[in-house]
Structure formats: structure tokens, C-alpha cells
Amino acid sequence: MTDKKLTLPTEHCEECPAFYNLEQMGIKVGNFDRVVALAGNPNTGKSTVFNALTGLKQHTGNWPGKTVTRAEGGYQFNGVRYKLVDLPGTYSLLSASQDEEVARDFILFGQPDCTVVVTDATALERNLNLVMQVMEITDRVVVAINLMDEAKRKGLEVDARSLSRDLGIPAVPITARTGEGIRTLLATIADLISGDIVTKPLRVGGTPEFQRAVNELAPMIEATAPGIPNARWLAIRLLDGDSKVQQALVSGDLAQLVQRQSQADMQFSKKMSVEGRQ
């Protein structure tokens, strides 16, 4: 095994937070301007990215399922304060276990200003399924291709530009453990939120009848539950006959769900995860 440096033209100081106007704000997230969510398959390094940006010490472990609660932290980049939300890993937005529900509910109803999908460079194909599902519900997505060092060791070369072009959203190669690429990721998030980067997410459309059905149903959902994000996704779920969504709609739980996302996760769990006591 040779531990060669990546071919990207990076300087050492570029990996240092002080160099690029990053101020780690820890758990002081009372006043923030923007919300960024970290999503991704299990064990792709979301918590490592989270720690690198916030300076917090959220527990990480090399096994899928380590993070089961939502952890929140803050950072300041070029004068803008961001709240960063570390979510449990999930393979799909249709999943059922409770940790995955935490992730799905926040992506859908937490209304983050930007969702960063952290992917594993060594298993990109499988990771892209979630990326494309997230793209189905929001335009503001950035793909972070993490574990670039491992991919390199395995003899894989990942072309971020090709990925970005195909998906229609920014793709940034990073190695969260060493901090490589983090600066570019931060700049990309900032530009995407400010509108300097305009995304054109690839959407797998389905048949024209399907499109028509969704377009007819989505406005109706918006009319009954004003302010609900992702009416489109809900429409698709209803067409699919998802009994959970049907129930939530009838009982009025949907509105509650939206509201709950703006609050902290269960106080106790938050303490366990933010202060890293798992």
C-alpha cells in the first residue's frame, strides 16, 4: 500500500481551517443564517465531515448505523453563519427504521437551504440512488464524493466533473479525514445557496401520464396544507398508495411533522449525540 498524496493541486495550508475563513462554532447555533443538512448512505463519513466543519466531537465509528440521532452544530464561512445538521445514514427515502426516518423527515420537511449528500467514492453507483432520490425532492443538492483517499488506494479514479455534468448538480471530491476538498465544498454550498450556482437536477421522469397525475395532485396537497414543502414527493407517495403518508395527511400529522423539524431532536437524544456520549 502506497500512501501517495492525491493529484489535486492542494497546499497544506488549504487544509487548515484558519486559512479559508472557516470559524468552527461548535454547538452555539442560536443565531444562524442558513441550514445545511448532511445526508448519505450509512458509513460514508457524514459525522467526520460534521466534526471537521463544526469543531465538535460527534462520535464516529467504522460501522453503518453509528449515528442514530440528529446532531446539530454550527460554522461560519465568509461571514455567513450556517447551522449544520448531521443525519443518520439511509439507503433510501422510503426506508422504515427509526434512525432512517429521522433522516428522511428532515430532508423532506426540515427545509434545509442546502442538502449535502455525502457519498462513498468506492461505491458510487449504489450511493447515487439516494442522491437521485434527494434530487427528486429538492434542487439544492451538492454531492460530496468522500473517501477519495480510499478510492485512490483501491485503484479507482473518480471524475467529479463527469458526475456533476450528468447529475446537473455540483459534485465535490473530498477526503473528510484529512480535510482535503473541504474548502471547495464550503464555497460550493455558499454559492449554491446564494444562487451563484444554478442546478439543473436530472429527474427520471416516468411516463407522461405519471407526470400529469403528479402535476394534478401536488397543487391540491399544497392547497390543503399551505407551506408544506415537497408536495410533489407527497403526491408521488400517494399515487404509490403509501399508507403512512395517507394516514399522516388525514390526521393532520403532516403539518405537525413540518413544525417538529424546526425544533431540536428529542432533548435527551440530542445530549447523547451532540455531546458525543454514545
Added chain:
Amino acid sequence: MTEQTLSPNDILIKAEALRGTLSTGFRDEIVKSLYSEAEMIAKRAVKTVLNKKYDFDQKIDRLVTSPIVGLPIMLILLTIIIWLTVSGANVASAAIANALFAIGDWGRALFNSVGFIPWWVTGFIWDGIYLGLAWVISVMLPPMAIFFPAFTFMEDLGYLPRVAFNLDWLFKKTGAHGKQSLTMAMGFGCNAAGVIATRIIDSPRERLIAILTNNFVPCNGRFPTLIMLATVFVAAAFPPALTSFIAAGTVVGVVLIGVGFTFLASWVLSKTILKGEASAFTLELPPYRRPNFSRILYTSIIDRTIFVLWRAMQTAAPAGAIIWILANIHTGDSNLARAISDWLNPFGLLLGLDGVILLAYIIAIPANEIVVPTMMMVYMGTGMMVNGPGTSAGIFDLLVNGNGWTMLTAVNLMLFALLHNPCATTIMTIYKETKSLKWATVSVVMTLGTAFLVTFTTASITRLLGWV
């Protein structure tokens, strides 16, 4: 269409109607095209420049997840970690105890020399609160400071999913979820954390089984108790050179008994109140990753060791105070602590324990991992002084010669510590995770019942056979 008076039901009806216009399995087609699209995009973006098919990771995995040597390797690793903990903690515990007790003597002397401080203030502070803290720190700190880093190292390396892989078939046989081995492993650190970790199990039935049985693996708060008893009693019967190996072997044995009870309880639950079959799941085996040592130290020392110790100290200080007060309220020619423990004694003996142990258990209910330190204080507080209080010989002398302990007492106390009810934090966590008073109660009754039943059985058998 007028949209002013839309109700949720209208939407459902509309969705129903629209679904009729779609071809059956429309969603499957979309998912299929999503997957093929992802495959194409990934193919374009990823190039294999070097074909390293048979890499090192796979070779290791073939060994550690092999059906033949996989389980033995696991046992060996567990034994090594526990041996490191036992042999390292022994020396450190004695040193810390000696230092802390010396400070206690010094403090007591200082208070006495001042003159105007009443005896009960000196006693309350130095023989009550301070002694409680000294016992807890000396018994608990060293084992945790060794075990937690070792555990975190294995976690960061990526060994945990391999454990799950190896134990999957066993859990399946008991009707439980294979991921329960992950939550069980987290339980070694802290049972409350293990209970929260069960969120990764998607079937509610199997998740409940994992929650209810998590307490059967000894958490880090309870390890020191097991280590101390194994060293002082079981290993004392062997030559000094073997002490740490025998003690480690004993602790591994107790852990295996705990794992055995996990399987047994899971099986009983899935055959009775939580009937059902084990569900299938996929679990990735991540590549082995080089652990980051500074983070391991931070996570294990600051977050885990100090956190658990601090929690224990918060209970130990008032527990020490209560014991001192009980020991200094005189009733006739005895004191209250003696009176209560004498009253509890018949029941304690029935379980192969004694009244003092039960009294300590009751006082330490908020954090029952401090039962042994509390018990030591009761013994000392009720007039039994001890020479070299931090050393194995000193403890042995206090318990055996001073208080009539036998091997049965030590073994049964280990079993009791392994099986008894979860600590208050874990019970609260179970309540919060299940949102049910019923399941929180079941978790207490089931474990405590098991503890009583098992200790009663072992005590009865050994007595019947005339071993004690």
C-alpha cells in the same frame, strides 16, 4: 375544479382515481430507470486504473468471518482486551486507592487538629462523602481508562460489523434481529447507549427484544465490579503469576454467561410475548480503516470514561453520606446500618449474598454500578477497619475474615451484578425509546427476576452439594 373546500379525503379519492390512469407497476419502472441511470452515470464517472481485486481487506475478512475460526478469533480478541484491562487496572487501582485513602487520613487528621470542628462534621465529610468518592474512583477509573480506548479502537477499525456477521445465525435462531449484536456491543460501553442504538433495527418486535435484553451484557460501569471480584476471589486461589490470566478468564466467562442470557431471553421473548420470525437484513462490511488515535483518546477518555465516572461520583457522594449517617445513628448497642443489613440478611443469604450487599444495592439504586464500592463502605462504616484498603489482600481480609464471605458470595455477586435491573438512566432511556411504561417495567421485572432466580438456584445447589 374548485379548490376552496378541499379536504384530505378529497385528495385521497383523487389520488385513487389518478392511480387508475397509470399502468400497474408504474413506480417499479421509475425505480428501475433510476437504478439504470445511476449505473450509467457511475460508470462514466469512475475509472478503474489499477485492478487490485484480491486486496488485503478481503484476506482478513475471510479469516475473521470464517465459520470455523471466526468465533474463536472473536473470543481471543475479547480475552486480550479484558486481560489488558484486568492486568493494567490491578496495579493502578491499588495505587490510586492508597493515594486517595492517604489523603483521607491526612484530611481527617487536619480537621481533628483544628479543634473546633465537631466530630460529626469530620466524619460526615471524610468518612462519608470522601470515602464514597475514593472507592468509586479507585475501583472504576482504571478499568474504564483501559477498556474504553481498546473498545473504541476496535469500533474505529471496523471490527463491529464482522462481529454482527459472525453472530447473525445465532440471533436468527433465537428469533431476534442480526443487528442486535451491534446494539449488544454498544451495551458493553453503556446500556443506555445500546438501547438508543437499537433504532437501527426496523422491525418493532425485534427492536423491543434488543432493548429488553441489552442489559444482560455488563456495561463499563459494571465491569470494574466483575474485575475486582474476579481478582480478589477467583484468582486469589491460584499462584500470583497466573492471577491476571485467571481473573481475565473469569470475567470473559461472566461476559459469555451474559451473552448466553441475551440469547436465552431473546428466544423466550420471541416465543412468548413478542412472537415472530427474524427478519432479513443487509449489513455492509466496511473496509478496515486506520483508527485516529487522538480521536480515540478524546472519545474514550473525555466522553466515555470521565462521563461515566462523573455520573458514578454524583451517586457515590450522597451514598457515602447516607451510609455514614446510618452507621452513626445508634440503636441500642448496634447502629442503623447494621440493623437494616441484619434485617435483610436472611433474604440475602437465600440468594447466596448477604444483608450488607442488599443494603448497598438499595442505596445505590440510582446508579447500581456502584454497588461494590457502596458495599465496601458499609462494611468499613460499620466498624470493620481494613489494612491496605486498596490491595487485593486487604479487601480479601475485610470480606472473608471480617464478614464471612465465601466463594459463593463472590460468584453470586458477580452474577447478580451481571443480571440485575438496568440503572436509572437506562430505564429512563427505555421509557423514552418505547414511549411505554409497560416495557420499561418489563425490562426491570425481567432482569431482576432473572437475577434473583439465578442466584437463588446457584446458592441452593452449592449448599445442597455441601460446597459451602
